[in-house]
Amino acid sequence: MTGPLGKDLLGLADLSAEQIRLILDTAVPFKEISERQIKKVPTLRGMTIVNLFFENSTRTRVSFEFAEKRLSADTVNVAASTSSVSKGETLVDTARNLEAMRIDMVVIRHPASGAPRFLAERIDSNVINAGDGTHEHPTQGLLDLLTLRDHLGDLAGRRICIVGDVLHSRVARSNIYGLQKLGAEVAVCGPRSLLPNAVHELGVQVFDRIEAAIEWAEALNVLRLQLERMQAGYIPSLREYNRVFGVTSARLERASRDLLILHPGPMNRGVEIDSDVADGPHSVILHQVTNGVAVRMAVLYLLAGGRPDLADAAKGGRA
Amino acid sequence: MARDLLLKGGRIVDPSQGLDTVGDVLLRDGRIEACGGTLGTPDGAEVIACDGLIVAPGLIDVHVHLREPGREDVETIASGAHAAVAGGITAVCAMPNTRPVTDNQATVGFVKRQGEAAGYARVYPYGAISVGQKGETLAEMGEMVAAGAVAFSDDGRPVESAQLMRTALEYARTFGVPVAEHCEDMTLAHGGSMNEGAVSARLGLKGIPAEAEEIYVIRDILLAKRTGGHIHLCHLSTKGSVELVRWGKERGINVTAEVCSHHISLTDERVGHYDTNAKMNPPLRTAEDIEALQQGVADGTIDLLVTDHAPHHYDEKEREFADAPNGIVGLETALGVNCTWMLHRGVITLSQLVDAMSCKQARIFGLPGGTLRAGGIGDVTVFDPEAAWTVDPTRFKSKGRNTPYGGTALRGLARYTIVGGRVVYTAG
Numbered sequence: 195m196t197g198p199l200g201k202d203l204l205g206l207a208d209l210s211a212e213q214i215r216l217i218l219d220t221a222v223p224f225k226e227i228s229e230r231q232i233k234k235v236p237t238l239r240g241m242t243i244v245n246l247f248f249e250n251s252t253r254t255r256v257s258f259e260f261a262e263k264r265l266s267a268d269t270v271n272v273a274a275s276t277s278s279v280s281k282g283e284t285l286v287d288t289a290r291n292l293e294a295m296r297i298d299m300v301v302i303r304h305p306a307s308g309a310p311r312f313l314a315e316r317i318d319s320n321v322i323n324a325g326d327g328t329h330e331h332p333t334q335g336l337l338d339l340l341t342l343r344d345h346l347g348d349l350a351g352r353r354i355c356i357v358g359d360v361l362h363s364r365v366a367r368s369n370i371y372g373l374q375k376l377g378a379e380v381a382v383c384g385p386r387s388l389l390p391n392a393v394h395e396l397g398v399q400v401f402d403r404i405e406a407a408i409e410w411a412e413a414l415n416v417l418r419l420q421l422e423r424m425q426a427g428y429i430p431s432l433r434e435y436n437r438v439f440g441v442t443s444a445r446l447e448r449a450s451r452d453l454l455i456l457h458p459g460p461m462n463r464g465v466e467i468d469s470d471v472a473d474g475p476h477s478v479i480l481h482q483v484t485n486g487v488a489v490r491m492a493v494l495y496l497l498a499g500g501r502p503d504l505a506d507a508a509k510g511g512r513a
Numbered sequence: 514m515a516r517d518l519l520l521k522g523g524r525i526v527d528p529s530q531g532l533d534t535v536g537d538v539l540l541r542d543g544r545i546e547a548c549g550g551t552l553g554t555p556d557g558a559e560v561i562a563c564d565g566l567i568v569a570p571g572l573i574d575v576h577v578h579l580r581e582p583g584r585e586d587v588e589t590i591a592s593g594a595h596a597a598v599a600g601g602i603t604a605v606c607a608m609p610n611t612r613p614v615t616d617n618q619a620t621v622g623f624v625k626r627q628g629e630a631a632g633y634a635r636v637y638p639y640g641a642i643s644v645g646q647k648g649e650t651l652a653e654m655g656e657m658v659a660a661g662a663v664a665f666s667d668d669g670r671p672v673e674s675a676q677l678m679r680t681a682l683e684y685a686r687t688f689g690v691p692v693a694e695h696c697e698d699m700t701l702a703h704g705g706s707m708n709e710g711a712v713s714a715r716l717g718l719k720g721i722p723a724e725a726e727e728i729y730v731i732r733d734i735l736l737a738k739r740t741g742g743h744i745h746l747c748h749l750s751t752k753g754s755v756e757l758v759r760w761g762k763e764r765g766i767n768v769t770a771e772v773c774s775h776h777i778s779l780t781d782e783r784v785g786h787y788d789t790n791a792k793m794n795p796p797l798r799t800a801e802d803i804e805a806l807q808q809g810v811a812d813g814t815i816d817l818l819v820t821d822h823a824p825h826h827y828d829e830k831e832r833e834f835a836d837a838p839n840g841i842v843g844l845e846t847a848l849g850v851n852c853t854w855m856l857h858r859g860v861i862t863l864s865q866l867v868d869a870m871s872c873k874q875a876r877i878f879g880l881p882g883g884t885l886r887a888g889g890i891g892d893v894t895v896f897d898p899e900a901a902w903t904v905d906p907t908r909f910k911s912k913g914r915n916t917p918y919g920g921t922a923l924r925g926l927a928r929y930t931i932v933g934g935r936v937v938y939t940a941g
Contacts, residue, residue, distance in 0.1 A: 284831075284832060285832065311787060326717070329717030390713075390714035393714065395711035
């Protein structure tokens with residue numbers, strides 16, 4: 195069955211503004227389910243979902259699993275290190291074998307950009323991209339959008355800056371595409387060695403100084419600095435990174451307005467973000483995590499063919 | 514004794530003689546007996562009516578990978594040579610990145626004999642520049658030349674040591690053969706799988722900047738200047754490379770260059786949603802690069818149009834983009850692509866097309882052929898530059914199906930491919 199999003203969710207680049215708004219609007223009623231004592235509705239009862247993770251992930255996998263279980267789907271987690279993938283099986287064979295067991299959806303995380311699309315073009319099940327290489331992480335993008343919308347309202351014309359390793363960040367790409375589709379102004383800030391050479395082609399403003407970015411923006415989405423970037427020589431040291439690009443309370447206090455602070459996690463405290471900012475009054479980082487479950491429930495529901503107007507009814511278990 | 518073959522009434526295009534005229538070509542005993550004018554039909558001769566067709570010296574492609582020895586599951590010398598003639602190509606130079614590497618006279622001899630046994634296109638072996646293509650010590654070039662090697666290359670990878678490249682240019686000069694370089698700074702291209710630009714930024718794929726190629730282009734031109742050796746630059750893909758080659762040629766440096774059909778026709782947008790049939794090294798670049806490369810062919814800066822024919826097994830391409838191997842097949846589409854993107858768009862004339870696909874290939878690599886002059890070898894391509902057709906990879910003679918042109922409408926098709934006076938391919 196094909197719902198209003200099509201068969202798969204591969205990236206925000208593929209979605210229209212209407213589709214993005216639909217997911218966010220659908221997530222709102224789903225938030226309430228997680229606040230109940232009995233956090234479960236029968237909406238996806240009888241559906242089988244495989245969480246196929248070729249990379250380590252705790253947060254995203256657990257978030258998806260909660261979303262699936264709260265909608266009563268049957269879920270199986272497959273980690274690449276424990277599956278036949280490590281015996282040399284190709285991605286397409288892995289997928290076909292899973293599908294032969296009659297599954298309905300695959301949630302895939304993979305180190306290669308484009309792997310979810312490769313899979314989606316070859317199997318009938320719905321495919322959800324849970325992060326592919328340095329390409330996209332659409333559900334993270336969506337939960338960031340939902341969090342920003344919760345705090346700023348309509349995002350049209352709002353100024354959001356993404357800070358850090360944009361070059362290697364799938365979160366950055368999904369944020370840029372999603373925010374632009376909703377009419378926000380997007381900027382990036384980070385060392386030039388961690389920005390794509392063709393960054394201007396992404397339609398974003400570039401700040402070389404974090405101070406200037408803070409002065410401009412209404413919200414900062416602070417990316418995780420992968421420690422291997424330093425080992426690969428993209429930056430000289432974590433110490434210098436923190437000194438030049440770290441989001442610190444001293445820098446935020448100099449700004450003329452309060453900024454909303456987002457971070458996709460896991461954080462390197464004291465590197466890209468200081469603890470007093472991460473735990474401070476303007477941080478919405480845990481709110482992002484909570485929204486993550488709701489957004490993923492909405493995506494699962496819509497891909498399963500759920501009618502958006504029934505989302506309210508679904509949470510009551512009457513769909 | 515084989516029958517004489519008379520090619521009757523075609524438009525003879527042979528820039529080696531400055532010829533573009535309607536007339537006949539007679540082949541006898543594997544050689545060109547006569548060319549031009551109206552020729553009588555000798556007794557018992559086979560006659561092919563060539564009205565409305567182009568009769569050209571046999572097309573040559575100095576850059577192909579035939580995978581034998583080592584990967585006969587992917588292509589054999591016979592299947593590759595068959596694919597060549599199906600594309601109107603009468604001779605190919607086989608790159609030495611086989612398994613084992615063609616870096617010794619025994620393997621060179623093997624490649625040559627397999628080509629002769631197949632009886633399709635002529636197959637001229639390349640020898641490796643360095644032992645095992647490891648970039649450490651020079652391979653035995655003299656022995657390989659004696660066994661039939663026509664040029665040297667470590668293609669697939671660059672010669673990283675400037676000192677080794679310098680020595681290779683000097684040493685090969687002794688034997689009068691070119692050294693062909695795969696221009697790629699591996700430290701800069703490291704891990705890249707497509708052109709670095711807007712598309713790679715969007716797709717989240719690590720890019721290969723143009724400079725990874727250009728740094729080696731200028732290094733090698735300067736080494737040719739120092740040594741007087743003949744550097745041939747393989748598969749150039751960037752505007753900057755064209756400008757650097759132009760710079761070298763203006764100074765009389767012994768540099769020649771080639772470009773692949775895919776680099777004069779497709780941009781990195783063709784990668785689309787991670788289509789591994791648009792993955793090759795060097796990668797597809799931008800519209801600006803295509804324009805510069807086409808212009809380079811038109812003004813002679815780029816000497817040759819080649820394919821870099823690189824068959825791969827279906828399973829190897831059927832995977833994640835970054836992990837898929839580089840390369841596409843091209844022997845059966847090159848003529849059509851070159852006609853469609855350059856001839857029919859008025860970038861080059863028919864004479865220039867034949868020059869870049871035949872005459873100059875023979876001249877630069879010292880190969881027989883590349884001319885219809887009486888006495889030359891009887892290799893002729895009869896083609897219809899106007900014939901419209903649609904690429905259907907399932908009909909390829911090559912074992913490889915990895916092409917970005919599947920379903921593409923092309924204009925330009927070989928009708929008869931003649932090697933040594935014998936028709937080895939007739940379009941069906």
